[in-house]
Amino acid sequence: MKLDRRAFVKLIAGGVGGTLLSPLPWKMADDTAIWSQNWFWRPSPERGGATTVNTVCQLCSGGCGVRVRLIKEKRAVNIDGNPTHPVNQGGICPLGAAGLQYLYGPSRIETPLQQTGKRGDLETMKAISWDEALEILAIKLRGMRPKARGLVCVSGKREGTVPELFARFLHAYGSPNYNVMPAAADAESLGLFVSQGNSGALGYDLENAKMVISFGSSYIEGWGSPNRMMMAFGDWRSNPKRDRTKIVQVETRGSLSASKADEWVAVAPGTESALALGLAQVIVSEGRYDRTFVSKYTHGFDEFRRLLRRNYTPDKVAAITGVEKEKIIGLAREFAGTKPAVALSGWGQGRMPGSIYDFLAVQSLNALVGSLHKPGGVTRMPRVPLAPWPKVVLDAKSLAGENEPRLDGSNGPQFPLPAQLFHNLVKNVNEGNLYPAEMLWVYEANPAHDLADVQPFLEALDKIGTLVSFSSFMDDTTQLADLVLPGPTYLERLEDAPIPPGLQYAVFGLSQPILSPRFETRHPGDVLIQLAKSLGGNVGASFPWSDYETALKERVKGLADAGRGQVADEPGLQPWKGGQGRQLAPNYDSFDDLWEKLIEHACWFDTSEAMPSWESAFTTPSRKFEFYSQKMRQVGIRGNDLTYLPHFKPVEPAGDPRDYPLLLMPYETMAITNGPVANPPFMTKTLFDFQLKGNDSFVEVNPKTAADMGLKEGDRVALQTERGTLKVRVHLTGAARPDVVFIPTGLGHTAFDSYIKGKGVNANEILVAQQEPVTGLAIWWGTRVKISKV
């Protein structure tokens, strides 16, 4: 008997048949599929009981209360809005919701780093211990003390105890060069100073306004406190218990804010304030202004009226802005006839300083209709009664520092106003003016990406001795640093959150470490205290606290001592209802109790500071609201009458129109972050494929313009300005005027991680920042551009 081929085939056939009737092949197929979904690097969520902790978001200055969901109290899995926080009332923006991607993202810095090779080379960045890092810095600072003025600091955060500690350190050390990143708050603060007497910020009582005219403010795309604006918008639109608030958006681009407004007034680029003056002219000439306010509480009205009559009649303004004369008159009448009505100033999300005159033009409109310091109008931001720290201890070197000129030229002969002029500092460093910058500290700022006209900054770095970054992330600036002192993220540390921009009542938020720091990071407040102690002398004596927590508590004691306000512990609080000046019965009985409740609920709020009366509101030389600013004269600004009055004199965009026929304007959107932290991958996912496709950014072009140039949707083009060239693709949209093209800011990082780096282009690379002659503020609303197909 022989096993021949046929028999063998039968054996196999039997085997195959049997196998097919057994579970083996089917189970293997199924299990192999499952196996292929379970590679070892696939993240697996922590399982276990969940808890929720309240804290405050610090990803922008919005000051929202958030709740973080933790599994087994150690793994954060979700962030949403805290309904008991009055600012956002449970709302959250895409950035806040994506906060965990910062906590767990790969661009976190794990230990202090020292650059041992060439700046920018990540390979030669060496991990060092905290002791080493602080020692390196302390030695440098000791050596630099005779040239103490050469220490420069730029903070991305404007308010709060940590920026105050930085400013304090510089003061004690002997440097006048504490700076903040440019923002609309710069023009706001100067504008208030020259027209009302005290700098500071505005608080808009928007929830009680019946009409809002926004002069270029992206009111639902990130202006002010973004979630507060969303909530106010919801209330204006859909609260059945109140009249619908009318919204008018004055803006060149057909933005989301424009499309959600009742009326979009599409002005010619950069002419928002001309329209404001046009409205003022109609209101004044038709006698529709608030006579009591204007006659008793203003100074320089006649000069202002004459200027309006001469330069801003509806015909003239129509010619400047491109808005029909009838529309200007109609809008002015409506604004004056609606009570209360308020005008918003500050372009976009408020990251561009803007011109002081733009600010004054818009706020004069508020003054004319009597909306200053009135419900539904605009007032000054109330103060949070934090206790002061002891005075900085000064020695001869710090006193000398107080008398040094600031490297940004502000408060000096060229720019007499007390401005923040970081762009000018960069210019002075590049031109070798005044004195050298020996060391630059960067705190929660990313100037190497976020500063419009970024090229001069990068050049200035070559002239700056040492760059020290306090960032938590390997951002565009930090990767150029010589020394990195990484801080924990906002979810891993204690810090106060000051009143967000534009709010009319007082809030004090407290971020707390909801989990222990993931890495060898150290709180920047603690780093400064330790550094000061190791320097000793008056600097050490100026930092008497054992740690940041002690320093913070010392200030928060002021709230308890004032016996004011309440901890926000129930949903639905609406502090704007019932007006400002309402006393709230404190719901805490001692400092310890207050602190404990702050840790639990993360927010204190207060409405007891009433809006100032017209008698007491102004601290100008005339004790009145000054249309004609005597303060400007007083500080030494020289010029003709026009200089002291709100007027329209745009800073011309850089570039010869013959070489660069179109205008390039940047715009900001809620879907792309613009702060020191880069767009998290979650948000990048929400971008349309006409905003970002693969790694390509888009420029918005009007279809007609595109047709004339032979461009189609998606075409690749080069955008060329005086400063440089960017390669992008074309998106055709009616939101762009024929003579202007628009590009979003916030993309095109050169750092962070593979999820962020290289996505799109950075508009700041080709925008040219101009300077306002009187204030020195940087302005970059437009740059002339040439588009060519590539």
Add this chain to the structure above:
Amino acid sequence: MTGENKQQNSGLLGWLLFVVGFAGALFVGWVVFPQLLFSTQYQPINYNHAIHQEEAGMSCEDCHYFRDDGTYAGKPQLATCVECHEEAQGETESEAMLVSEYVEPEKEIPWISYSRQPDNVFFSHGAHVKMAEMECTDCHRDVEKETETPPVKINRLTGYPNEIMKMYVCEDCHAREHVSNACDVCHK
């Protein structure tokens, strides 16, 4: 033998081999394969469900409860055991191990799950037990009389236990009960 006979014989042999192959494959597929595919794992200590119910008078919910936020706690944490087992409650080997290996060093007991769903499945016990009022035993084995925790069969390829509910079972029941079978009901 004639040539014809030879042919007949080899034909028979062929069919015999076919049957051998067929039966062998069935045996491998049904008996050997499952033995190879699944590893047998034993719980760290024996848990006697019956004694906890009968003698200690406990109910299922004492250990397998819903948290205040509506989520299901699953297997109990050590803290629940410690409520009674701070000290040994009996003479068994498991009891001694419980106290010495876990309670005293405050170490969680690494129970092996019989039916842990994959990470990409969003399964809510609340929706099934509270809202749809299903019984635990509709899906899980009845442990009421169980004195020994059975070993867990873990699929070597997928890492999941063999008792795990497969997607078609979910879909079947959802279809029968007129509950949506849309992807995002279970895959968020």
